[in-house]
Amino acid sequence: MTKEPTPVSSASDSASIPLEEAIHNNSKDVLNAVVTDPSLTLDLAIALLKRRDLPAQVVEQLGKNGTLMKIRKLKLAMVEHPRTPRHLSLPMVRHLFTFDLMKVALTPGAPADIRIRELPERFCSIPKRELSERRWKILV
Numbered sequence: 001m002t003k004e005p006t007p008v009s010s011a012s013d014s015a016s017i018p019l020e021e022a023i024h025n026n027s028k029d030v031l032n033a034v035v036t037d038p039s040l041t042l043d044l045a046i047a048l049l050k051r052r053d054l055p056a057q058v059v060e061q062l063g064k065n066g067t068l069m070k071i072r073k074l075k076l077a078m079v080e081h082p083r084t085p086r087h088l089s090l091p092m093v094r095h096l097f098t099f100d101l102m103k104v105a106l107t108p109g110a111p112a113d114i115r116i117r118e119l120p121e122r123f124c125s126i127p128k129r130e131l132s133e134r135r136w137k138i139l140v
Contacts, residue, residue, distance in 0.1 A: 023048045028055055035061045042071055049077040052109065056083045063088040076100050080110050089114055
């Protein structure tokens with residue numbers, strides 16, 4: 001059983017476009033219609049976020065999709081996107097795992113404010129073992 005693609009129509013576009021084709025469109029109206037469509041899947045949302053020319057309004061609208069934003073993979077893609085507004089990306093960083101933060105730090109397209117501000121803050125909060133504990137481990 002194959003799932004038929006849901007057509008998307010916008011105010012400026014009278015023709016319906018399937019979601020798979022609409023994510024490659026350059027029109028802001030069509031992209032906003034895609035992001036607000038309830039049948040938007042995780043794979044299509046991640047494919048949409050791989051576009052670096054995506055307007056910030058579209059990324060912000062995608063951040064308002066509560067069902068998709070519960071998924072860690074999409075949160076990571078949102079944090080890595082260079083046009084994600086700071087008021088969305090900085091709170092999302094707190095919900096990422098440490099290895100995901102390292103991936104963000106090594107991504108060339110990731111926003112610099114996240115790499116500079118959040119990563120040292122997270123890694124400085126890692127508790128250090130006491131010196132006596134280390135000596136005890138060496139002796140045992």
